[in-house]
Amino acid sequence: MATIYQVSELAKVSLATVSRVMNGNAKVSDKTREKVLAAMKELGYRPNSIAQSLASSRGNSIGLLVSELDGAFFGEMMAGVEGELRAAGKHIIVTTGHSIEEKEKEGIEFLISRNCDAIILHVEAVSDEYLVELSKGKTPIFIISRYVEQLSEHCISLDNELGGYLATKSLLTLGHTNIACIAGPQYKFDAKARFKGYQRALAEHGIPFKDELFYTADFKETGGSEGIAHLMAQTQKFTGLVCGNDEMASGAMTYAREHGLSLPSELSVIGFDDVIFARYLYPKLTTILNPVNEMGKMAAKLVLKQVYQTEEKNIQQVFKPSLIVRESATALSNT
Known part of the structure; x- marks a missing residue:
């Protein structure tokens, strides 16, 4: 079975360059990308997550902590995150916090222990101060559906x-x-x-x-x-x-x-x-x-841009709500 090292040798490029090609990084020239892809085809090499991790020092997995797994709201959120990351060749590891401070912290520690490249958090019980301190660690954190002023560049929120x-x-x-x-x-x-x-x-x-x-x-x-x-x-x-x-x-x-x-x-x-x-x-x-599904997608794009250096454009970090008029509200009758 061919290895990533053999691909690197045949294409006459570094392991990091092979990794960038596998990860779809836009910083690789078309000529170099073609060389790497040709080498992979000649050797019959198919990338896997372990090889990608060895080449890039990343596991291509992102942690996601949500309050609950049931309900339409969190389903939409998770679908937005997962869909955007899967399209980029990444996978998510999901756990819950149940809006309880101790459980949120346990969930965060679990995701950190899994060596995730980054963690997206929907947290309601831990304090802003805790999140600011957490952001100083090795694992980048991104916050969805909440705004923390000191971490504004890592937040996707709704007004x-x-x-x-x-x-x-x-x-x-x-x-x-x-x-x-x-x-x-x-x-x-x-x-x-x-x-x-x-x-x-x-x-x-x-x-x-x-x-x-x-x-x-x-x-x-x-x-x-x-x-x-x-x-x-x-x-x-x-x-x-x-x-x-x-x-x-x-x-x-x-x-x-x-x-x-x-x-x-x-x-x-x-x-x-x-x-x-x-x-x-x-x-x-x-x-x-x-628009929690769109917010989930934006959180994923923010991770791709800041952690994997992809060229994501038009990232919206603060969303504005709008009124959806249907039939449950009507003008007050004077009779």
Whole structure:
């Protein structure tokens, strides 16, 4: 069986050059690339990950830590990362952190121990200070769906505050003034920012924030149903509801219908994320687009550019959310 060393000798180039050709590095001239490819063909050589690692001191594997493996949101995120990296001949190693500081740190240490060339992190419990210190190690880290100022060049993030603002503003524009909010856990950076957007929109219209119209839940469907049950038990009535994500919106809508509310005539609901099932709910969910698949692709491109020196262009690091209008929110009736 031919080896990478034989390819190097036959093509009369260094091992590093053979590695660059195998990795698709644009810094190799066309003439040199043709020489290497011709040598590989003559010898019947097929590159494998071990050979590539020996030639380039890299294993061509990237670690990916996400909060959960279930749910449409993280599926979209992982698909974006994996698809972009696989097209570049790289593989991912995936683990979870479950939004618990200890488990996030365990997951990070596991990925570092696997000698990943880089790690992409979706973390919610570890502090900014921890991430800054982690970035000083040998393994490059990249952060998705979160912004850390000191690591801005390694972050792919969404303007979550703007998303919360747009969701609430859309209901205000429809004439609603009593707008409740089921927010995600406030220790999570995205949930906290979305809640701030809700508050900003109310303040902009001179509407005071009311504690009895606010509930924090767990970003799950059950959290949405628990949230709407709590809100409906209050004396303060409301005609609009902003949910921190689509899963909670789904739970809230189901509970509201089962307890006699007509949607959207009696209650207008807006979600956040625009996961795939949002368009199949009844009524179809008006929501905020969170382009997590594109963000996953961008995180992968950032790794390819900064770690593997590929010529990636048009990398967008901060994404803007937008309102997706469907059928779950309507103008407030005066009757």
